[in-house]
Amino acid sequence: NENWGLFCYKLEKVKPTSNGIEALCPSHDDKKASLTASLTNEKILFKEATLALRVQHFSMENFGEKAEAHFLKRKANLDIFTYSLLRVSDPDLAYELYLQIEAAESDFFTVANQYSEGKERFSGGIVGPTNLVKAHPLLRKHLTKSSIGVLKEPFNVESFWLVTRLEEYLEAKFDLTMKKKMCLELFYSLIENQSNKIMKHIQTQTINNSAVE
Secondary structure, three states, rough: OOOHHHHHHOOOEEEEEEEEEEEOOOOOOOOOOEEEEEEOOOOOEEOOOOHHHHHHHHHHHHHHHHHHHHHHHHHHHEEEEEEEEEEEOHHHHHHHHHHHOOOOOOHHHHHHHHHHOHHHHOOOOEEEEOOOOOOOOHEEEEOOOOOOOOEOOEEEOEEEEEEEEEEEEEOOOOOOOHHHHHHHHHHHHHHHHHHHHHHHHHHHHHHHHHOOO
16 A cells, blocks of 8 residues: 555654554654554554553643542542442332341342332342442432441332442542542543633634624
8 A cells, every 4th residue: 555655654663563563653752662553444543652641641730739629529429339229119018128128037139129119120239339420319318328238217219218228338539540530530621621612612703704794
């Protein structure tokens, strides 16, 4: 392929690989090969291997001081819960099943599998591990105040009565890995905001030009 040959000719320190080539990226002052390329269906596909590292470095440099505040704002959605859930529409049945589990006459898995009216019945009542972003506010409130292994009495949520037991709770920690994650979130949020502003400006310009015409 002529284009492939020209493409490779323009690069420095080209080395063949099992599915293409690797070389120095012409847009960066790299000392090691950071660009990989291959020819697929007459199309040249390439990838700048250090892009992710560059984005991570940029985000840490520019958002490192804001990362912890962003983490604290997001923490409620970062904590991970695993819990058992039983939901039925009949309050009397809910209390009866609660007492059976409490007295160890039946186990939660069997009861949920047989009686629960939600999709959790297919997992024996087990939900998670997951955050509580999409959980009903009342369920979220009960779970965040629960102790691991303690069966909670039935409580009403809309048209159902729920019995829950917190199985595991993993609290999000602000360590280096989390700091990197928060910095990336702030970086991509900036990109999204800037993109939206540009699109809005383009749309406004298009409308104004159409009005003039």
